[in-house]
Every structure is written in C-alpha cells, then in structure tokens.
Amino acid sequence: MGMSEKYAHLRPSTRPFADEDAASRIRRIRTDRWIGYARAEAVLAALEDLLSFPKRLRMPNLLLVGPTNNGKTMIVEKFRRTHLAAGGEPAEGPALIPVLKVQMPSGPDEGRFFGAILDALGMPFGARDRIAAKQDAAVRLMRATKVQLLVIDELHNLLSGTALQQRRLLNVLRWLGNELQIPLVGVGTAEALRAIRSDEQLANRFEPWPLPLWTDDKEYRRLLTTLEAVLPLRKPSHLTDPAMAARILSAAEGVLGEVIAIVIRAAVKAVETGVETISPRMIEGAGFIRPSERRRVAI
Structure with missing residues (x-):
C-alpha cells in the first residue's frame, strides 16, 4: 500500500x-512548532493591521490578555519572526527591526524599562547611566532601526512597582507611542488589563484581545x-x-x-x-x- x-x-x-x-x-x-488555531490567526491578522497603520498622533494599541502559558508569547513570537527584516541586511548602518519585543522588567522603573529596550536592540548600557541618557539612546536607536511596532511582554510586571512607578511607567508608554508614532502591543495576564485601565488615556487606546482558557x-x-x-x-x-x-x-x-x-x-x-x-x-x-x-x- x-x-x-x-x-x-x-x-x-x-x-x-x-x-x-x-x-x-x-x-x-x-521540537517547538507553530500550531495554528482560529483565535491565534485572528490575533495575527489584527497585529498585521496595526503594523501597516498609517502614522498619526494617536496610534491604536492592542492588549493580548490571557492566563499564563495560554499561547500569548507563542503568537507574538510567530509575528516577530514573520517580520524579521525581510529586506536583508542594509549595506551599512544598523539592521532594521520592524517588530521589537521587550519584556517588562519586574520591579520596574523607567531606567530598567529603557534598559530592557536597549538590551533588545543589542546595545548594552551601564547600570549607572542616567535615565535621561538611556531614554535618549533607546528612542534614537528605535528610530535608526526603524521599529514599526513595540511588543511589551509580561506587561503585568508593571504592577510590581510602587504606585508612583506605575504612574510614571504608564506615562512613559503613552509618551513613547506618541513620540515614535508606533503602535504598542501589550501582552500579559488579566492584571495587565487592570494596570492599563488605571490610566484613562491609555485605556481608550488599548484594544483588549482575550485568550481565554x-x-x-x-x-x-x-x-x-x-x-x-x-x-x-x-x-x-x-x-x-x-x-x-x-x-x-x-x-x-x-x-x-x-x-x-x-x-x-x-x-x-x-x-x-x-x-x-x-x-x-x-x-x-x-x-x-x-x-x-x-x-x-x-x-
């Protein structure tokens, strides 16, 4: 037969x-493999829409919410890999990174957050560097590598900071989206949704996409x-x-x-x-x- x-x-x-x-x-x-299913394909399509969204002052954002180990990171990883600089390496200058993925550090403050961005861009920094210097470097590099969309994984880690740190980080997220005119994609547990909802202006911009059990x-x-x-x-x-x-x-x-x-x-x-x-x-x-x-x- x-x-x-x-x-x-x-x-x-x-x-x-x-x-x-x-x-x-x-x-x-x-071996890890991509297992497609309807909800995941729908989220990927929504991410594609965001990526091709024309620049404007208030960019739309997306919040992928679900229990731990329920496929969130798998989806954003698949999306990031699909968009590894398709045009090959440019002859000189930095490589292009259309989709940048960072992890919200635990015990987060602005310095650590910009540190995580620099880290993801392959740019080590001194722990003693001033926050303003890290912020400048992060924004400059994101522009140079033409980041079109920023994914922030483990967004619920935001809540492990003090109330003041949380306020300031939420302000930083809003500022970053406006400054670079790129969409942000938050990824986290239901706690992440709570964090975003505590900031009225951000709450209006983040569309929640639940990945339920x-x-x-x-x-x-x-x-x-x-x-x-x-x-x-x-x-x-x-x-x-x-x-x-x-x-x-x-x-x-x-x-x-x-x-x-x-x-x-x-x-x-x-x-x-x-x-x-x-x-x-x-x-x-x-x-x-x-x-x-x-x-x-x-x-």
Missing part, C-alpha cells in the same frame, strides 16, 4: 517522518486534530474521541500550553514503548502534574 493510505492520519508533509527511527522521531515530536468545543477538537496530524506516530490516536479529549482538557485545566505539553509527552511515550498510538492511560501516566498542583508546590 502507498505511503498516503499507510499514514492517512498524518499531514502529507509529516508522513515521510513516520518511517524514521525512534530517536529522530522523538526529537521531531519535541479552552473549553471542549469545535475549536478545541480541531486543535487536537491538528496536533495528531503533525506528530509522526505510525498509528492514529483518535485524540478527538470525547472521552480522550475530555481527559486531556481536564489534565491541562484548559491551558493551551499544557494541552500541547501533555500530548507531546504522551506521543514520546508512544514511540518509546513501540505502541505508536496515544492511549488514555498514557495521558494519565505522562508523568504530569496539573498546573494548579504545580503552583501549590511552587508556593
């Missing part, structure tokens, strides 16, 4: 890998179908069977990153044991601690 009937449960591009040995298939299973619906079943089709197991696993789907979702507590981690761990086991299909028992026995229990242990 031909390859196509043999591995009908796999995507055509994945089928050739199913004949590889166990070690290389396990490596493939564990997953429930057992069509969209979730489609996600499982996609996962099953890209993992090179030789036999189908029927992840969308109601009992199986429910078991995965409950172990993952509705968190996207956990759904993917559980399925990947079980797939590795399926290859190691030679069973070549994910059984409900493997989901339970994937050496998996639920996110809530893990948080309890951490505390």
Whole structure:
C-alpha cells in the first residue's frame, strides 16, 4: 500500500517522518512548532493591521490578555519572526527591526524599562547611566532601526512597582507611542488589563484581545486534530474521541500550553514503548502534574 493510505492520519508533509527511527522521531515530536488555531490567526491578522497603520498622533494599541502559558508569547513570537527584516541586511548602518519585543522588567522603573529596550536592540548600557541618557539612546536607536511596532511582554510586571512607578511607567508608554508614532502591543495576564485601565488615556487606546482558557468545543477538537496530524506516530490516536479529549482538557485545566505539553509527552511515550498510538492511560501516566498542583508546590 502507498505511503498516503499507510499514514492517512498524518499531514502529507509529516508522513515521510513516520518511517524514521525512534530517536529522530522523538526529537521531531519535541521540537517547538507553530500550531495554528482560529483565535491565534485572528490575533495575527489584527497585529498585521496595526503594523501597516498609517502614522498619526494617536496610534491604536492592542492588549493580548490571557492566563499564563495560554499561547500569548507563542503568537507574538510567530509575528516577530514573520517580520524579521525581510529586506536583508542594509549595506551599512544598523539592521532594521520592524517588530521589537521587550519584556517588562519586574520591579520596574523607567531606567530598567529603557534598559530592557536597549538590551533588545543589542546595545548594552551601564547600570549607572542616567535615565535621561538611556531614554535618549533607546528612542534614537528605535528610530535608526526603524521599529514599526513595540511588543511589551509580561506587561503585568508593571504592577510590581510602587504606585508612583506605575504612574510614571504608564506615562512613559503613552509618551513613547506618541513620540515614535508606533503602535504598542501589550501582552500579559488579566492584571495587565487592570494596570492599563488605571490610566484613562491609555485605556481608550488599548484594544483588549482575550485568550481565554479552552473549553471542549469545535475549536478545541480541531486543535487536537491538528496536533495528531503533525506528530509522526505510525498509528492514529483518535485524540478527538470525547472521552480522550475530555481527559486531556481536564489534565491541562484548559491551558493551551499544557494541552500541547501533555500530548507531546504522551506521543514520546508512544514511540518509546513501540505502541505508536496515544492511549488514555498514557495521558494519565505522562508523568504530569496539573498546573494548579504545580503552583501549590511552587508556593
């Protein structure tokens, strides 16, 4: 029988890998991959819109809000990689960075925030440099590298500062957007939304895009179908069977990153044991601690 009937449960591009040995298939299973789903594609489209928005005094912003490990960073990373300077390196002068991604430092103040920007631009700075100097350097470099959109990940870290630091940082965000006339994309938990809403002018500019926990619906079943089709197991696993789907979702507590981690761990086991299909028992026995229990242990 031909390859196509043999591995009908796999995507055509994945089928050739199913004949590889166990070690290389396990490596493939564990490699990070982009798993597209409707909500993620919608956010990517919204980010594309922002990127091509004509410069004006008040640029629109976007706030990607959701629980930890629910796919936020994965989406902005995908977007950033899509826009790595497409035109190749310019002959001289700085490289172009259309999408700049920084992390809001914890215990944040303006100096640390501009430090994080300089860091992301590959420009180390002295810890003792004055804030004004860092601010100048950050803005100058962002102009030179033609940053068109700034992503601020872990925006909820803003709340770990004092009330005064929070006010000042929110002012800095507003100022930066106006000064460079670029859209800002905030990424964080529901706390981030609270931080932005405490500043009336910013609240009007940031459009919230929630990435809620997953429930057992069509969209979730489609996600499982996609996962099953890209993992090179030789036999189908029927992840969308109601009992199986429910078991995965409950172990993952509705968190996207956990759904993917559980399925990947079980797939590795399926290859190691030679069973070549994910059984409900493997989901339970994937050496998996639920996110809530893990948080309890951490505390």
